Structures are given as structure tokens and as C-alpha cells.
Amino acid sequence: MNQTLAVNWIACDGRGLCAELLPERITPDEWGFPVVDGHPMGPDLLPDARRAVAACPTLALRLAATGR
Amino acid sequence: MSVLCEETAVTARLLPDDAASGRLRDLAAHQQVFGAPAPAGALTSTAIVAMVEAAGLTGRGGAGFPMARKLKAVAAGGSPVVVANGAEGEPASSKDKVLLSLVPHLVLDGLQLACRAVGATEAYVYVHEGPLVAMMSSIISTRAALGIDPVTPKLVSAPARFISGQESAVVSRLDGGPALPMAVPPPVYLKGVHKSPTLVQNVETLAHLALLVRRGSGWFRSAGTEAEPGTMLCSVTGAVAHKGVVETPVGTSISAVLERAGGVDGDLQAVLVGGYHGAWLPGSAALDLPLSLAGLRPHGATPGAGVVVALSTRTCGLVETARVVDYLAAQSARQCGPCLNGLPAMAETLGRLARRDRTPGLVERVHQLAGLVERRGACHHPDGTVRFVRSALTVFAAEVDRHLAGGCTATDRAAVLPTPRTRGGAS
Numbered sequence: 001m002n003q004t005l006a007v008n009w010i011a012c013d014g015r016g017l018c019a020e021l022l023p024e025r026i027t028p029d030e031w032g033f034p035v036v037d038g039h040p041m042g043p044d045l046l047p048d049a050r051r052a053v054a055a056c057p058t059l060a061l062r063l064a065a066t067g068r
Numbered sequence: 069m070s071v072l073c074e075e076t077a078v079t080a081r082l083l084p085d086d087a088a089s090g091r092l093r094d095l096a097a098h099q100q101v102f103g104a105p106a107p108a109g110a111l112t113s114t115a116i117v118a119m120v121e122a123a124g125l126t127g128r129g130g131a132g133f134p135m136a137r138k139l140k141a142v143a144a145g146g147s148p149v150v151v152a153n154g155a156e157g158e159p160a161s162s163k164d165k166v167l168l169s170l171v172p173h174l175v176l177d178g179l180q181l182a183c184r185a186v187g188a189t190e191a192y193v194y195v196h197e198g199p200l201v202a203m204m205s206s207i208i209s210t211r212a213a214l215g216i217d218p219v220t221p222k223l224v225s226a227p228a229r230f231i232s233g234q235e236s237a238v239v240s241r242l243d244g245g246p247a248l249p250m251a252v253p254p255p256v257y258l259k260g261v262h263k264s265p266t267l268v269q270n271v272e273t274l275a276h277l278a279l280l281v282r283r284g285s286g287w288f289r290s291a292g293t294e295a296e297p298g299t300m301l302c303s304v305t306g307a308v309a310h311k312g313v314v315e316t317p318v319g320t321s322i323s324a325v326l327e328r329a330g331g332v333d334g335d336l337q338a339v340l341v342g343g344y345h346g347a348w349l350p351g352s353a354a355l356d357l358p359l360s361l362a363g364l365r366p367h368g369a370t371p372g373a374g375v376v377v378a379l380s381t382r383t384c385g386l387v388e389t390a391r392v393v394d395y396l397a398a399q400s401a402r403q404c405g406p407c408l409n410g411l412p413a414m415a416e417t418l419g420r421l422a423r424r425d426r427t428p429g430l431v432e433r434v435h436q437l438a439g440l441v442e443r444r445g446a447c448h449h450p451d452g453t454v455r456f457v458r459s460a461l462t463v464f465a466a467e468v469d470r471h472l473a474g475g476c477t478a479t480d481r482a483a484v485l486p487t488p489r490t491r492g493g494a495s
Binding site (some may be wrong): 007009010011012013014015028029031033035036 | 250251404405406409410
């Protein structure tokens with residue numbers, strides 16, 4: 001099953017940990033908020049994606065089966 | 069306030085013939101015109117939903133979502149809640165205020181039918197702070213004293229801000245919080261007011277419901293288009309002879325809508341449809357377009373909540389756009405980073421273009437910022453703002469070039485699009 005990353009924009013503070021843990025899919029914008037590459041995550045990236053989700057101090061990042 | 073002409077008698081369903089007088093139609097007059105509402109129990113939930121489905125009624129608050137689908141989704145859950153949403157945030161829109169001021173009983177009848185359709189025993193009337201609060205409160209009490217309504221709605225008000233009528237903001241407010249959008253999912257029809265499935269319907273949609281249940285879905289379909297039946301209220305403003313609210317069949321051409329408002333004052337440069345989350349259309353192309361989803365979608369626009377603003381060649385579209393984006397930036401709920409940072413940056417850049425700042429790269433910067441805020445918020449405020457801005461850069465492209473060369477075609481600097489000074493979000 002394909003998984004993509006979704007951001008809860010109200011919760012997100014732009015701390016930037018996710019971009020450090022998953023630079024293949026997440027880059028910070030000019031204000032430090034994550035720009036998520038919406039392409040589905042291959043199995044090779046899933047462990048890092050899960051780490052990024054777990055590392056978010058505001059619990060703003062999640063892995064979702066579809067959509068944003 | 070409202071503009072009426074001979075044609076109105078044919079097409080107006082909701083607005084009274086003497087709408088221009090601004091006079092409230094009281095309960096006695098209301099029942100004389102429309103007859104008493106069907107007694108409680110006379111219509112089953114299934115019957116109401118079937119009528120709405122056959123009529124093809126869609127939401128008149130902006131999104132145009134089919135009402136029958138919403139009714140079914142909410143009815144499927146336990147202890148549903150129904151909200152009549154009269155908090156129109158668009159400064160250029162006045163149709164909900166006009167409707168509530170003139171025919172509140174139509175809206176309240178519709179609210180009862182919606183409650184019956186989904187099996188709700190809890191209902192709210194949600195309006196902006198202002199004169200409507202006292203008026204609606206008194207009308208609700210009158211009906212309660214007469215025992216007209218099986219469900220007596222509670223009246224709740226919110227500060228008059230652009231986003232306070234957004235569905236999840238309504239739910240937040242009714243739950244005792246601020247009138248600010250919440251993170252999605254879940255959608256409010258699954259989990260809304262105190263976590264119950266919640267039907268939020270625009271007040272105009274409810275008024276249409278009250279009439280179509282009285283008169284039948286065939287009658288409802290006798291106006292409008294096959295795909296988008298019925299009439300709609302339009303707030304027409306800008307360079308027209310008589311600013312105000314007109315009721316027209318869905319699919320009426322923009323030129324006919326402008327004619328209903330007394331016609332364009334001057335030479336038409338552009339038309340804004342759908343409000344500040346809507347899109348500019350070039351005047352020449354706009355006139356023949358029908359005001360419907362199907363008619364406007366190919367042009368990147370939608371009727372939204374029926375806002376139509378005419379801009380004459382006297383006024384600078386770029387200056388108007390920059391001022392509105394500045395307003396929209398201030399109206400951000402300030403909850404989501406990209407919106408909180410991106411909209412003010414976009415407003416600042418557009419402001420420099422409007423002031424004929426000739427720094428290279430300003431237009432490219434606006435496009436870059438648009439890309440950065442789009443789809444990166446809890447609500448559609450950034451997306452709607454981006455649509456408005458992109459359409460402006462397209463429709464006023466020649467004016468942008470003139471500004472970059474230090475010129476401007478405008479001869480009249482007076483503001484056309486209203487931008488009230490209200491506070492924005494949570495700050």
C-alpha cells in the first residue's frame with residue numbers, strides 16, 4: 001500500500017526535525033515549514049519516514065494511506 | 069438595498085416583491101404568502117431527503133455541495149446537530165444579511181425541515197455579531213412561544229471576520245471555542261459540534277429547502293439549469309448603477325446579472341466572481357458567461373456564494389487586488405505557518421507592484437509565494453487567496469507591465485472592493 005506524508009498545519013511549528021530525518025521527501029520552506037514531496041513512499045524510505053513522524057515534537061506529521 | 073425590476077417578479081422566489089423597502093416579512097405575512105409549514109410528522113425524513121435529491125438543491129454558501137448527500141451522511145450518525153449558517157465573511161457579499169433581514173421565517177422553516185430530515189433535536193442559528201443577533205433572537209422567541217418549531221434553535225454569534233463562517237470554525241465556535249478553522253479530518257458531517265455529526269447549511273440553502281418542500285421538486289427545477297436547478301441570490305457591487313442583492317436563476321449570464329443591478333457604470337474592464345476566494349474574469353469574456361459551476365469552471369472560476377463585482381476601466385485592478393490581498397492576509401487565522409508568513413509576503417509584494425515599484429522579479433516572487441502557500445493550510449484560505457491572485461496577474465497582465473514601466477491607467481483612485489478593518493484571527 002502506498003503511503004504519503006500529511007502535515008497538520010495548525011500543529012506544525014516548523015521546528016524542522018522532519019526535514020533533517022527525511023531530506024529525500026521533506027525540505028524546509030523559507031520560513032522553516034516543511035515542503036512535502038507528495039510522491040508515494042517506497043519501502044526503502046518508510047523507516048526514515050516513520051522516524052520523522054515519531055520525532056515531530058508537535059505530533060504534526062503523519063503517514064496516510066492516500067491523499068494529503 | 070435590493071434592486072428590483074420587472075423581471076424580478078418572475079424569478080424571485082425567496083426575496084419579496086418589496087425587497088427594496090428593506091421591510092421584514094413577519095410571521096403572519098410569511099404564512100399568508102407561503103402557507104403554514106407542513107406540520108411535524110407530516111413528512112418523514114426519507115420523504116424530505118428524496119425531495120431534496122429530486123430537486124437537485126446544492127449548497128448556496130460557496131462550495132455548491134449537493135444537500136441530499138450531506139443530509140444522508142449526517143442522518144446516518146447518532147444525535148445529529150443542524151446549523152443555519154448566516155455568517156457570510158465575504159465583505160462583498162450581503163445576500164445572507166438581506167435574506168435574514170427580509171424573510172427570516174423562510175430560513176427558520178428550512179432549518180426545521182433539515183432537523184427533521186436528519187433526525188436532529190439540537191439546532192443553531194449562527195450569525196455575525198451585529199443587529200441581526202437581536203432581531204433573530206426575538207424571532208426565534210416568538211416562534212418558540214407559539215410552539216411552531218419542534219426544535220427551538222439556539223442563537224450563537226461570532227465576530228465578523230472573513231473565515232468565521234467556515235464549517236470547522238462554526239463548529240469550534242459552537243463548542244465554545246474561537247471561530248477559527250480546525251484541522252481536518254474528520255469532516256464536520258461525521259464529527260462536529262460536541263463530536264456529533266453536524267449539518268452546516270448556508271441560510272439561503274435552508275430557505276430554498278423550505279420552499280421546495282412546500283412546492284415540490286418539479287417546481288424547484290423549473291428555474292435554473294438541468295445540472296444546477298433553482299435560483300440563487302447574487303450580491304452585485306462595484307461599478308453598477310444599483311449595488312445590492314438580486315435573485316436570478318442559476319446559469320443567468322453575467323451581463324444579465326449586471327443589468328439587474330442597473331447596468332455597468334462606465335466601460336467594463338473586468339468582473340470578479342465568487343468573492344475574494346474567487347477569480348477575476350476579463351470584462352469582454354465575462355459578459356456572456358453563465359453564472360453556474362458548469363459555465364465558470366472552464367474559466368477557472370465558480371459562482372461561489374454569488375458575489376459579482378464589476379470593475380470599470382477607471383479603476384486599477386492591480387491596486388484593488390493588492391488592497392484585498394492585504395485584507396486577506398490580515399484575516400488569516402494565524403494558525404498555519406505557510407498562511408501566516410506567506411499571505412503577508414504576497415500582500416507586500418503585490419503592494420509594491422501596485423505602487424509601481426520597479427524592482428525586478430516582483431511578479432515572479434508573487435508566483436513563487438502562491439506556490440508556497442497553496443494546499444498548505446488547515447482551511448482553504450490560502451488556496452482561495454492564491455486563486456484570486458493568479459487570476460489578477462492574468463487578467464491585469466497588461467496593467468502589471470504598465471506598472472513595471474512606471475505607469476497606471478486608472479483615472480479614479482476610490483476603492484471599489486470593500487476591505488473592512490476587522491481583526492483577523494487568534495492574535
